[in-house]
Amino acid sequence: MTAALPPVADRETWAAALADLRRREKAATRELDAVAAQRRRLPMVEMDDYVLTGPDGPIRLVDVFDGRSQLIVYNHMWTDGARFQCPGCTGFTTQFSRLDYLADYDARFVIITHG
Known part of the structure; x- marks a missing residue:
């Protein structure tokens, strides 16, 4: 059984796919940063004496x-x-x-x- 491999492409096609992937990764990072910032702004709650x-x-x-x-x-x-x-x-x-x-x-x- 052979492992599924991605198609072989020329360097230009590969570079375009990589650039698209990097845009998606940066967008995901920005979203995770925004979620983390929102988490830090959550209100606090006073805890019982645990x-x-x-x-x-x-x-x-x-x-x-x-x-x-x-x-x-x-x-x-x-x-x-x-x-x-x-x-x-x-x-x-x-x-x-x-x-x-x-x-x-x-x-x-x-x-x-x-x-």
């Missing part, structure tokens, strides 16, 4: 920020009673070994899970 359980016991969500203005949260999937937890989450989060640079962005990174 309490998590940390390694030292209960901790209020506001205290998880540890004085920083931004909190980056990764929700690690968890299955009660499983010997091994989500391999995708585990593989993803084990690569975070140097997060001290986040202080320059007034941010803190935390991993949360139901486990």
Whole structure:
């Protein structure tokens, strides 16, 4: 079985197709930028005083920020009673070994899970 390949064309035809594709890509990028800007302008909502359980016991969500203005949260999937937890989450989060640079962005990174 052979893989389906696009047609062979001369360089001029290829360049015209590439230019058209780039116009579409730029339009898509502009639209995604507009969507992201609209997301940033969404109104805020005041949250209830949410309490998590940390390694030292209960901790209020506001205290998880540890004085920083931004909190980056990764929700690690968890299955009660499983010997091994989500391999995708585990593989993803084990690569975070140097997060001290986040202080320059007034941010803190935390991993949360139901486990």
